Amino acid sequence: MSDRAVSFGMTAQAYERFxxxxxxxxxxxxxxxxxxxxxxxxxxxxxxxKATRLFAERGVTVTATEPDEAMLAELRRHVPAGVRTVRAAFEDLQPGERYGLVYAAAALHWTKPEGRWSRMAALLEPGGVFASFGGPVRLADPAVEEAVRVARAPFLASDDVPSPDGTPPDQDMQWPGTELQRSEWFADVRQSVIERRTTMTARDYVGLLSTVSAYLVLPAVEREEVYRRIMLVLPEAVEIAGDITVHLARRRSEP
Structure with a gap:
């Protein structure tokens, strides 16, 4: 795993809050x-x-896996009784029990590409559904977004997570749909977008940035300075555009 992939444990409580x-x-x-x-x-x-609750509260029996102990401890404090938790990275999961749904919420890009889809298929019932969903959280006001970009530029050119397979951002089908379309294990690949808008204080927005991997891997002194500079250019409250891109696919009975 990259440094960015394992950078979240130090900020589990902030992740939950923001x-x-x-x-x-x-x-x-x-x-x-x-x-x-x-x-x-x-x-x-x-x-x-965050996503565990969505499914578990609607009657789905969820097994939640997470490699970071701090994140998993925070999860256990918030999810309904009946959610099974397992400390494991995706690559460490062993075939055995099969599920009607396997999903990843803003996490699939941290998994290793080698054998990703055959491993995924082994965890699904034939005809079972795979879902991946997430997307960048942006400032809705372009002028404020630009001011933040300028404020962070001396420390960070971008806080995006680049497409794992290099798919250009203007292409109709985005990753992981692109990989799913090429996989022999999956069919009926679909992509859709769900609008998500919220308003938060400037301080909470900087709290949100403190959970983003690009900031977490900066040296501590630089990290605090970039947060300070961003705070200076923000209005008291900001509107957040956090649209969710959803990718869905169905496991073939046989590849």
Whole structure:
């Protein structure tokens, strides 16, 4: 795993406090695609359980996996009883039990590409559904977004996570849909977007940035300075655009 992939444990409580949750529309999107009740699900890289709650509170029996002990401890404080938790990276999961749904919430890009889809298929029932969802959280006002870009520029050119397979941002089908379309294990690949808007204080927005891997891997002195400079250019409250891109695919019976 990269330094950015394992940078979150130090900030588990901030992740829980500042990261936005997932709307009911996301569950409805997955359920409609499945075309049948979803009874069991495996979550990859569950973090503090933002998405875990969405599925578990709607009657799905969720097994939440997460490699970082601090994140997993925070998750256990917030998810409903009945959620099974496992400390493990995706690559460490052994084939055995199969699930009706396997999903990753803003976490799939931290998994290793080698054998990703055959491993994923081994965790799914034939006909089972794979879902990946997430997306960057942006400032809705372009002028404020530009001011923040300028403030962080001496320390950080971009806080984006680049596409793992190099898909250009203007291409219709984005990653991981691009990989799923090429995989012999999956069919009926679909991509959709769910709008998510919220307003928060400037201080909470900087708190949100403190959970973003690009900032977490900066030296501590630089990290605090970039947060200070960003605070100086923010209004008291900011509108956040955090649209969720959803990728769905169905496991083939046989590759």
């Amino acid at each position: 990261r936005p949750g997932y709307p009911a529309a996301l569950f409805d999107t997955v359920l409609t695609y499945a075309g049948r009740p979803i009874r069991t699900a495996l979550e990859i890289g569950a973090g503090t359980g």
